[in-house]
Protein backbone atom coordinates (compact mmCIF):
# COMPACT_ATOMS: atom_id res chain seq x y z
CA UNK A 1 0.00 0.00 0.00
CA UNK A 2 1.61 3.27 -1.05
CA UNK A 3 2.44 5.69 1.73
CA UNK A 4 0.35 8.85 1.74
CA UNK A 5 1.23 12.25 3.06
CA UNK A 6 -0.35 13.56 6.24
CA UNK A 7 -2.61 16.61 6.38
CA UNK A 8 -1.50 19.80 8.11
CA UNK A 9 -3.70 18.92 11.08
CA UNK A 10 -2.33 15.38 11.34
CA UNK A 11 1.24 16.73 11.20
CA UNK A 12 0.48 19.32 13.87
CA UNK A 13 -0.99 16.66 16.11
CA UNK A 14 1.98 14.31 15.74
CA UNK A 15 4.42 17.19 16.17
CA UNK A 16 3.18 17.69 19.74
CA UNK A 17 5.02 14.51 20.70
CA UNK A 18 8.20 15.74 18.98
CA UNK A 19 8.98 18.96 20.83
CA UNK A 20 12.58 19.08 19.55
CA UNK A 21 11.46 18.99 15.91
CA UNK A 22 9.99 21.73 13.80
CA UNK A 23 8.51 22.24 10.35
CA UNK A 24 10.69 24.06 7.85
CA UNK A 25 9.82 24.21 4.15
CA UNK A 26 7.32 21.40 4.68
CA UNK A 27 9.92 19.08 6.18
CA UNK A 28 10.32 17.68 9.70
CA UNK A 29 13.59 19.20 10.91
CA UNK A 30 16.01 18.72 13.79
CA UNK A 31 19.31 20.47 14.53
CA UNK A 32 21.90 18.61 16.61
CA UNK A 33 25.27 19.47 18.11
CA UNK A 34 27.68 16.83 19.39
CA UNK A 35 30.98 17.05 21.28
CA UNK A 36 33.04 16.60 18.13
CA UNK A 37 33.03 15.22 14.61
CA UNK A 38 33.51 11.61 15.70
CA UNK A 39 30.43 11.75 17.94
CA UNK A 40 28.40 13.35 15.16
CA UNK A 41 29.47 10.77 12.62
CA UNK A 42 28.90 7.86 15.02
CA UNK A 43 25.34 9.13 15.47
CA UNK A 44 24.89 9.39 11.71
CA UNK A 45 26.06 5.81 11.33
CA UNK A 46 23.38 4.60 13.74
CA UNK A 47 20.72 6.68 12.01
CA UNK A 48 21.81 5.20 8.70
CA UNK A 49 21.18 1.72 10.08
CA UNK A 50 17.72 2.71 11.27
CA UNK A 51 16.99 4.32 7.90
CA UNK A 52 17.93 1.14 6.11
CA UNK A 53 15.71 -0.91 8.42
CA UNK A 54 12.78 1.44 7.67
CA UNK A 55 13.75 1.90 4.02
CA UNK A 56 13.23 5.58 4.75
CA UNK A 57 16.13 7.99 4.49
CA UNK A 58 16.89 11.47 5.81
CA UNK A 59 17.99 14.57 3.94
CA UNK A 60 20.83 15.70 6.13
CA UNK A 61 24.08 17.63 6.40
CA UNK A 62 27.05 17.49 8.75
CA UNK A 63 29.54 20.26 9.56
CA UNK A 64 32.11 19.08 12.11
CA UNK A 65 30.03 18.46 15.31
CA UNK A 66 26.68 19.60 13.88
CA UNK A 67 24.07 17.55 12.09
CA UNK A 68 21.02 19.06 10.38
CA UNK A 69 18.22 16.62 9.56
CA UNK A 70 15.20 17.17 7.34
CA UNK A 71 12.61 14.42 6.91
CA UNK A 72 10.09 14.13 4.12
CA UNK A 73 8.62 11.28 2.09
CA UNK A 74 9.55 11.75 -1.55
CA UNK A 75 7.16 9.03 -2.71
CA UNK A 76 4.25 10.83 -1.00
CA UNK A 77 5.31 14.39 -1.83
CA UNK A 78 5.24 15.45 1.79
CA UNK A 79 5.51 14.32 5.40
CA UNK A 80 4.15 10.84 6.12
CA UNK A 81 4.01 8.40 9.02
CA UNK A 82 7.43 7.14 7.94
CA UNK A 83 8.99 10.49 8.76
CA UNK A 84 7.64 10.37 12.30
CA UNK A 85 8.77 6.75 12.59
CA UNK A 86 12.32 7.71 11.65
CA UNK A 87 12.17 10.78 13.91
CA UNK A 88 11.18 8.45 16.74
CA UNK A 89 14.13 6.19 16.05
CA UNK A 90 16.42 9.24 15.99
CA UNK A 91 15.10 10.48 19.34
CA UNK A 92 15.62 7.01 20.80
CA UNK A 93 19.27 7.13 19.69
CA UNK A 94 19.69 10.47 21.48
CA UNK A 95 18.37 9.37 24.86
Ligand SMILES: C[C@H](O)[C@H](O)[C@H]1CNC2=NC(N)=NC(=O)C2=N1
Nearest residue numbers: 055056057058072073074075076
Ligand atom coordinates in the same frame (compact mmCIF):
# COMPACT_ATOMS: atom_id res chain seq x y z
C1 LIG B 1 12.97 2.45 -3.83
C2 LIG B 1 12.95 2.86 -2.38
O1 LIG B 1 12.12 1.98 -1.63
C3 LIG B 1 12.35 4.25 -2.23
O2 LIG B 1 13.08 5.15 -3.03
C4 LIG B 1 12.38 4.75 -0.77
C5 LIG B 1 13.77 4.88 -0.21
N1 LIG B 1 13.88 5.84 0.87
C6 LIG B 1 13.03 6.90 0.95
N2 LIG B 1 13.24 7.90 1.82
C7 LIG B 1 12.45 8.96 1.88
N3 LIG B 1 12.70 9.97 2.76
N4 LIG B 1 11.40 9.07 1.07
C8 LIG B 1 11.08 8.14 0.16
O3 LIG B 1 10.07 8.28 -0.57
C9 LIG B 1 11.90 6.97 0.09
N5 LIG B 1 11.64 5.97 -0.76
